[in-house]
Structures are given as C-alpha cells and as structure tokens.
Amino acid sequence: MMFKKLLATSAIALAMLSSGAVQAADIKIGLVVKALGIGFFEAANEGAQEAAKELGGVKVIYTGPTSTTAEGQIEVISALIAQKVDAIAVSANDTDALVPILKKAQQRGIKVISWDSGVAKAGRQMHLNPSSNSLIGEMNIRLAADALKAGNFASGDIAILSATPTSTNQNIWIDEMKKVLPNFSQLNLVTTVYGDDLADKSYREALALFKTYPNLKVIVAPTTVGILAAAQAVKDQGLIGKVYVTGLGLPSELAGHVDSGAVHSFAIWNPIDLGYAATMIAYNLVKGEGSETKISMGRLGDAMLDENGEAAMSEPFIYDASNVHKFADIF
Amino acid sequence: MKKLYTNREALLCALIIIMALSVGAFADDFLSVGNLLSVYNDTSMLIILALGQMLVIITRCIDLSVAANLALTGMVIAMLNSSYPDFPVPLLVLLGAGLGLCMGMINGLLVWKLSIPAIVVTLGTMSIYRGVIFLLSDGAWVNAHEMSATFMQIPRATFIGIALLSWASLITIAVFYYFTRYARTGREIYAAGNSPTAAFYTGIDVGRSQFIAFSLSGLLAGLCGYLWVSRYAVAYVDVASGFELQVISACVIGGISIMGGVGTVTGCVLGAIFIGVINNALPVIGVSPFWQMAISGAVIVLAVIASSRAEQKSGRIILKQTMLATSK
Numbered sequence: 001m002m003f004k005k006l007l008a009t010s011a012i013a014l015a016m017l018s019s020g021a022v023q024a025a026d027i028k029i030g031l032v033v034k035a036l037g038i039g040f041f042e043a044a045n046e047g048a049q050e051a052a053k054e055l056g057g058v059k060v061i062y063t064g065p066t067s068t069t070a071e072g073q074i075e076v077i078s079a080l081i082a083q084k085v086d087a088i089a090v091s092a093n094d095t096d097a098l099v100p101i102l103k104k105a106q107q108r109g110i111k112v113i114s115w116d117s118g119v120a121k122a123g124r125q126m127h128l129n130p131s132s133n134s135l136i137g138e139m140n141i142r143l144a145a146d147a148l149k150a151g152n153f154a155s156g157d158i159a160i161l162s163a164t165p166t167s168t169n170q171n172i173w174i175d176e177m178k179k180v181l182p183n184f185s186q187l188n189l190v191t192t193v194y195g196d197d198l199a200d201k202s203y204r205e206a207l208a209l210f211k212t213y214p215n216l217k218v219i220v221a222p223t224t225v226g227i228l229a230a231a232q233a234v235k236d237q238g239l240i241g242k243v244y245v246t247g248l249g250l251p252s253e254l255a256g257h258v259d260s261g262a263v264h265s266f267a268i269w270n271p272i273d274l275g276y277a278a279t280m281i282a283y284n285l286v287k288g289e290g291s292e293t294k295i296s297m298g299r300l301g302d303a304m305l306d307e308n309g310e311a312a313m314s315e316p317f318i319y320d321a322s323n324v325h326k327f328a329d330i331f
Numbered sequence: 332m333k334k335l336y337t338n339r340e341a342l343l344c345a346l347i348i349i350m351a352l353s354v355g356a357f358a359d360d361f362l363s364v365g366n367l368l369s370v371y372n373d374t375s376m377l378i379i380l381a382l383g384q385m386l387v388i389i390t391r392c393i394d395l396s397v398a399a400n401l402a403l404t405g406m407v408i409a410m411l412n413s414s415y416p417d418f419p420v421p422l423l424v425l426l427g428a429g430l431g432l433c434m435g436m437i438n439g440l441l442v443w444k445l446s447i448p449a450i451v452v453t454l455g456t457m458s459i460y461r462g463v464i465f466l467l468s469d470g471a472w473v474n475a476h477e478m479s480a481t482f483m484q485i486p487r488a489t490f491i492g493i494a495l496l497s498w499a500s501l502i503t504i505a506v507f508y509y510f511t512r513y514a515r516t517g518r519e520i521y522a523a524g525n526s527p528t529a530a531f532y533t534g535i536d537v538g539r540s541q542f543i544a545f546s547l548s549g550l551l552a553g554l555c556g557y558l559w560v561s562r563y564a565v566a567y568v569d570v571a572s573g574f575e576l577q578v579i580s581a582c583v584i585g586g587i588s589i590m591g592g593v594g595t596v597t598g599c600v601l602g603a604i605f606i607g608v609i610n611n612a613l614p615v616i617g618v619s620p621f622w623q624m625a626i627s628g629a630v631i632v633l634a635v636i637a638s639s640r641a642e643q644k645s646g647r648i649i650l651k652q653t654m655l656a657t658s659k
Contacts, residue, residue, distance in 0.1 A: 165620045194620040199563040199570065201610075204373060208614030211358060211366070225565075232475065232564045236487065253565070256476025 026059045029282045030080040031275065032073060032090040033064035034117065039252075040331040041091070044116075044275030048089075051279035051298060058283055061085065070094035074101045081105050087282035090124075091116035099123035111285040115278040118310070125285060126295070126305055128278055130269035132312035133169075136222070137176020139267050139316045140247060144218045145184050146318075147244035150264040155186040156217030159209050161230050161247075163197040163223045173222050190216070195226045202229035210237060221247035227266065231257035251319050251327035258324045270317035271331060273300060277313045339586050339637070343601045347608055354612040361615060368493065374607025375500035376555045376562075380574075381581040381603045382507045382596065383548030388582055389524040390541045391591030392442060392449030397552045398574035399460035400434045402566075404556030406464045406473070409566035413477035420481045427557045428550055434460060435549015439542035449541070457575070464568050475564040486561050496558055503551065508596045520544055525592030580627070581606050584634040605630070 031048050033041035045062040052058040061080065065072020070093045078101060080088055088105055092098050092114055102112050102123035112119075115128040131139075144158050160177065162170045174192060181189055190213050195202025202225055209216055210233075219234075221227035227249040234243050240261045249266050257263040280298040284290045295303050295311070303311035319327060355362035380397050387394040404427045412423060434456070441452040475483070486496040493501075510517040522530040523540035530537055560566045585602025587594030609630070613623045 191617070193614060196620075197569075198572065199565060200373075200559075200574075203563060204610055205614050207369070207373075208611070211360065212615055212617070228474070228565050229563060253472055253474045256474055256564075259476060 026057055027087070027283060027286055028059050028061060028083070028085040029279055029286075030061045030063060030077075030083075030085045030088045031279065032076055032080070032088060033062070034091050034093050035068040035072075036064045036066055038331075039329070040271045041275075043271035043327075043330040044091075044278070047272035047275030047277075048279040050272070051276045051283070054298060055280075055283055058279070060279055065093075068093050070097035073098060077101050077105060081108060081110065084108075085110060086286045087111040087113070089113050089115055089278040089282045090119065092119045093117070095120050111282060113278065113282055113285065116274060121308060124309070126281065126303075126309040126311060128274070128281060128303065129310060129312045130274055131314065131316050133172045134176050134179075135312060135315040136248070137173050137178075138180045139318075140173065140220050140222055141177050141180050141184055141187065143246040143265055143267060143318070144187055144220050147218045147246050147264045148186060151217060151241060151244055153217050155188065157188050157190045157213050157215045158218040158220060159190050159213065159216060160192040161202060161205060161209070161219050161221040161223075161226045162192060162194050163226065165194045167197075170222060177220070187218075195221075195223075195229060197223060197225045199225055199229045202226045203233050206230040206233035207237070210239065210243065216243055219243065219245045219247075221245060221249075223247070224249050224253060227263070228253060228257070231260075231262040234262040235260055248316065250331055251324045252329075252331060254319070255324050255328040258319075258321055265318050265320035267316035267318050269313070273317065274313060276300065277303070340595070340598050340601060343585070343598070343605060347601065347605050350605075350608055350612065354608075354616055357616045361612070368497070370607055370611045371500075371604070372494050372497045373611060374604055375496045376558055377577060377581055377607055378500045378600055378603040379503045379551050379555055379558075380548075380578045381585070381599050382503055383551035384578045384582050385507075385585075385587050385594050385596070385599045386511075386520055386544035387449070387541075387548050388579075388587050388589060389520055389591055389594050390537070390544045391524050391527070392541055392544065393453065393579065393589075394435075394438060394545060394548045395450065395453040395575050396434070396438060396457040396460055397548060397578055398571040399457045399464075400431055400549055400552035401556045401559055401574070402568070402570040402572075403434070403460045403464050403467075404430045404553040405560035405570055406468055406556075406566045406568075408557050409473040409478060409560045410467065412479055412482045413473050416479040416482075420479070420485055423482070424485075424554070424557050428553045431553015431556060432546055432550040435546045435552065436542070438549065439545030442545065443538035443542040446538075449545075461568065468566075468568065470568060473560075473566040478561070478564065483561055483564060486558050496562065499554070499558065504596060504600055511596055516540075516543060521592060577606060580631050583631060586634075586637075589635075602634075 031045060048060045052060045063076050065076055073093055077088060088110055095118060099120050099122050102119060106112050112124045113126050113128060114124045116130060118127040148156055160174055162174060181187060193205040193209065195205050206219060206229060209219060219230045221230050227245055227247045231245045234240060234245055245263050246266050248268055250268060254263055254266055277297040277300050281295050281303060284295050290296060293305050297303050300314055305311045351362065360366055384394055384397060407430060408423050408427045411418060438452055438456055441447050442449050486494065488495050490498060519535045520540045522535050523537040527537045559571060581603040582599055584605050585598035587599055609627060
C-alpha cells in the first residue's frame with residue numbers, strides 16, 4: 001500500500017515536472033455526473049469545457065450513468081481509472097457507496113473531488129458546495145431589496161414563505177436572512193409563514209399575507225413550490241407591480257412569472273459556473289497548487305476549505321428578465 | 332333518528348358561522364362578500380372530491396387514491412396542453428374526467444370482482460398512479476408559461492360574479508343532491524352500505540354499487556385534476572400530496588359514517604366548508620403552524636366521537652322499538 005502510494009505520488013511529481021517542459025502532455029479530468037441527459041449537468045459540462053479551453057492542455061471527459069444510481073457511477077469511475085485520468089470530479093448519487101472505488105482511484109494517484117452532491121470525507125480530497133448557508137441567506141435579502149427598488153418603493157414590509165416549519169435547511173437560511181436584515185433598514189420583516197411545500201397551502205398562505213399586511217411589498221420564498229404558488233397568487237389577485245415575489249427557484253419553472261412581472265428576480269446556483277469551478281479545482285490539485293485551506297477556481301476566485309475539506313463556490317446566481325430564458329432551456 | 336342528523340348539520344352550520352364571526356373579529360375584511368366567495372372558491376375542489384368520497388364511504392369502502400388520480404390526470408392534461416396548445420380545452424377537460432373515470436373504474440373492478448378490501452386496493456393504486464406520473468414526466472414540472480392562456484383562464488373566469496371553479500362545485504352539489512335522494516342508483520348505494528345482506532336479498536348488487544361509487548369518485552378526481560393544475564399553474568409528481576386525507580376528514584366531520592350507509596350531501600358539503608374555513612382562517616389570524624395541525628386534528632377526533640355516539644344512541648333506540656314490537 002505505502003509503496004503504491006509512493007509510486008503514485010512520484011509518478012505525479014514526474015508528470016508535473018514533464019508537463020512544464022512538454023506542452024503536449026494533456027491532463028485528463030473525468031467529470032462524473034449523476035446521470036447523462038440532465039440539463040443541469042449538461043450545463044455544468046459547458047462550464048467544464050470552458051475551463052479546459054482557458055487552461056489549455058486539459059481534456060475533460062464528461063461521463064455518467066444513464067440513470068441516477070450509485071452502481072452505474074461505480075462502473076463509470078472504474079472505466080475512468082482504467083483510462084488513467086489525472087483527476088475525477090464527481091456529483092455523487094450516494095454519499096457512502098462510492099467511497100471504496102474512489103479510495104482505489106486515490107491509491108492510483110488520481111485526485112478526487114466531489115461537487116454539487118458530496119461524497120463522504122474518506123472518498124475525496126475536497127467537496128465543492130454550490131453555495132453556503134450564509135451566502136444563500138444574504139442573497140435572499142438582497143433580492144428582496146432589489147424587488148423593492150424595482151417597484152420604486154422607498155421601504156416596505158417583507159414576509160418569508162417557507163416550506164415546513166421543521167425543514168432544516170429552510171430554517172438555517174431563514175436564520176441567516178435575519179442576521180443580515182439589520183443592514184437593510186428599508187426592509188421590515190413582518191412574519192414567516194409555512195406552505196409545507198404544498199401548492200394549495202402555499203397559495204392560501206400568500207393570500208392571507210396580502211390580507212393581513214396591506215403594506216406588504218415582497219414575499220421571499222426560498223423554496224421552489226412556495227415561490228411558484230406565491231407568484232401565481234400575486235398574478236391572480238392583480239397585485240403585479242404592487243407585491244413582488246422572490247427567493248430560490250429554477251429558471252425553467254419561473255420564466256413565465258418573470259415575464260408576467262410577479263417575479264422581478266430570483267436566484268439559484270449557476271450550473272455552468274459549478275462545472276467550471278470543479279474543473280479548475282481538479283486541475284489545480286493535479287498541479288499541486290493550492291493549500292489545505294485555499295484553492296483557486298480561476299475567474300471565480302479562491303475556494304476556502306473548512307476543516308471537513310468542504311468549500312462554497314459562490315453566492316447564488318441572480319436570474320432576471322435578461323437571462324432567465326437562456327437558462328430556462330437548461331434547467 | 333332523522334332529527335338527530337338534521338340537528339347535527341345545524342350544529343355544524345352554527346359552528347362554521349361562529350368560527351367565521353370570531354375570525355372576522357380579528358381580521359375585519361374576512362367577512363366581506365369578496366373574501367367569503369374566495370374562501371368558497373378555495374374550498375371548491377375539496378367539496379367536489381368529498382362528494383365523490385362520500386359515496387364510496389357510504390358503501391363501506393374508502394378511496395385513498397383520489398389525490399393521486401387528481402395528480403395523474405392533472406399531469407397528463409398539462410403535458411398535452413403544453414405539447415398541443417391548440418387542442419381545445421373543453422375537450423381536454425372531458426378527457427381528464429374520462430381518464431379519472433377509468434382510474435376509478437379500476438379501483439371499483441378490483442373491489443367488486445376480486446373482493447379485495449378497498450383500503451388495500453386504493454393504497455396500491457395510489458402508489459401506482461403516483462409512480463405513473465413520474466414515468467410520464469421523468470420528474471419534470473409543467474409550469475405556468477408552458478400552459479396556454481385558455482387553459483389557465485377557464486376556472487378563473489366569472490359568471491354572475493362567481494368563478495367557474497365555484498360553479499363547478501355548485502353544479503356537482505346539485506347533481507349529487509338529486510342523485511343521492513331521488514335516483515334509484517343513488518338510493519341503492521345507501522342500501523348497499525347500510526346493510527349489505529339486506530340489500531342483497533332485495534336484489535341489489537352490492538359490488539356493483541361499490542363499483543359505481545368508485546367510478547364517480549374517479550370521475551370527479553379527474554375533473555379536479557384539470558381544476559387543480561390550472562388554479563395553481565403547475566403540475567409535478569407531488570401535486571395534492573396528502574390531499575386524500577383532507578377529503579376523508581371533510582366526510583367524517585360532515586357526519587358520513589365510516590361504517591357505511593349514513594351521510595348526506597348537506598353534511599358532506601358543510602364538512603368540507605368547515606375545513607375550508609379553518610384552512611383560510613388560521614393563516615389570517617396568525618396561528619403557529621404547529622397549532623394549525625393540532626387544531627385540524629382535534630376537530631376530526633371530536634367529529635368522530637360525535638358521530639360514534641350518535642350511532643350508538645340510534646342503535647339502542649332501534650333495538651328498543653323492535654323489542655317493544657315483538658313483546659306486543
């Protein structure tokens with residue numbers, strides 16, 4: 001085992017030395033996705049190819065199983081190991097099931113990172129989250145401020161429409177929102193209501209908000225069902241231009257509501273950037289650049305790693321009338 | 332006995348009015364005509380589904396698959412509409428109702444011809460229908476901008492100031508009122524549920540009555556599939572998830588006996604409106620979401636206690652009467 005590792009590391013060291021001298025030596029990076037044919041991952045591949053072009057001498061092998069299974073990913077990763085790739089960047093279908101095969105890859109000197117959907121710490125060198133809780137919280141409040149500006153309101157009431165009251169990530173995001181709220185004096189958070197991620201209940205809660213808070217200007221819904229239902233309620237009540245809906249959602253789902261004006265802007269991660277960042281990180285690991293705490297992601301700046309080897313790429317990406325239709329075709 | 336039930340409905344009616352008035356004290360525009368109409372409109376689908384469910388419960392069965400049926404027809408119709416926006420919407424609605432009817436008939440046939448308990452049949456078909464939605468859609472959503480304008484507009488259009496969605500429920504109520512009181516098939520459904528053995532001896536096919544009840548419940552679920560998708564402007568796998576429980580709750584609160592044979596259209600509609608008022612009132616008065624669940628649950632339990640006690644009494648009375656009759 002030790003010997004193998006030594007051999008692998010020295011091989012990489014050799015490769016690194018030679019790559020400086022010989023330009024033609026390509027670095028091969030396997031980009032493994034949950035399944036082929038999913039718009040989100042096709043877009044991530046677009047970003048990965050962009051990174052490859054920017055770096056030069058890098059070949060990204062975009063691959064994945066045909067259905068979202070861990071077994072399928074294990075096969076694909078075995079094939080990549082046989083092809084002697086230099087790095088594997090994987091969005092995992094299962095946190096633990098991929099660990100043995102990825103350990104094997106690491107023993108062969110292949111750098112392994114996970115992105116989007118993580119692998120347990122033992123199976124990878126680092127994990128790239130699309131964003132972090134604090135960035136998501138801040139983004140939601142900033143979107144609310146933008147919506148206020150879009151309606152030419154100097155100040156106004158905002159309300160949060162969440163999923164279930166016991167949803168962990170929702171509650172963390174709401175806490176993060178409340179932390180940054182004091183910096184936005186024009187926003188007055190009046191209440192948090194729960195639509196349970198059910199279209200009918202979310203719609204009803206939105207109607208109740210209009211009734212109870214006549215000064216309401218923005219509904220922030222960091223959940224896809226909630227943001228859709230609230231936008232539809234705004235439209236049905238003829239409140240377009242008076243109440244704005246914002247939060248987290250997918251471009252394909254919200255394009256219609258951006259057109260109608262019920263939604264001014266919203267946010268979610270940008271899959272193109274995610275593929276780009278994962279490729280950049282994989283490349284830098286192969287090159288031995290970056291430290292235990294910091295790795296460059298090219299145009300996206302540096303990824304800061306925490307004690308678990310996890311990093312957040314960036315704040316969520318903002319979508320509005322200018323770009324929503326381009327992304328609506330992707331995811 | 333009849334007096335007891337009419338009393339029960341009057342009681343429920345009074346309870347709804349008291350509840351609405353006390354909410355009105357918190358939020359003054361709750362009692363405005365516009366808002367009451369909007370509450371009724373919001374409750375329309377619950378009323379329609381509860382009426383279908385009522386027939387099934389009266390025949391001593393239960394239909395757990397209504398929400399899944401609604402979601403599947405909704406998805407099929409939404410996908411058709413987004414692919415062929417020029418296909419006339421009224422035909423699409425008929426198609427949805429037909430598809431819902433077929434799914435209801437599958438439930439009915441399994442209960443009738445194979446004599447499988449309804450709870451097992453519909454528990455199975457519930458999962459099957461939800462699974463088929465996933466197979467059809469691949470987990471993708473159909474969203475507002477993919478639906479045609481007419482598709483979205485029909486339930487929102489108004490006739491004499493009332494939305495067509497509300498009209499749909501009003502018409503269903505009228506039809507069911509006639510069907511359960513005066514139509515031979517409707518009366519047979521009561522007979523089959525009240526005492527299957529006696530019904531059998533009078534020449535009523537109990538299985539056939541159950542089949543008809545399931546078919547009608549499916550038909551209405553199919554109709555609601557269109558209404559739901561159009562109202563909330565989105566179709567996805569989990570549409571109306573858990574809604575079957577609200578439908579059954581509406582029936583139970585409305586005094587439809589789970590033991591079969593007992594229940595009226597008035598009670599059923601009042602039960603649905605009761606839930607509708609709670610659903611619309613609690614967010615307005617700002618009750619914590621945990622309390623909302625607890626309150627709805629408590630009301631259901633109280634309703635069951637009330638109806639079980641009512642049935643106990645009626646049983647004793649009948650026994651006394653027969654004893655008196657035989658001793659004379």
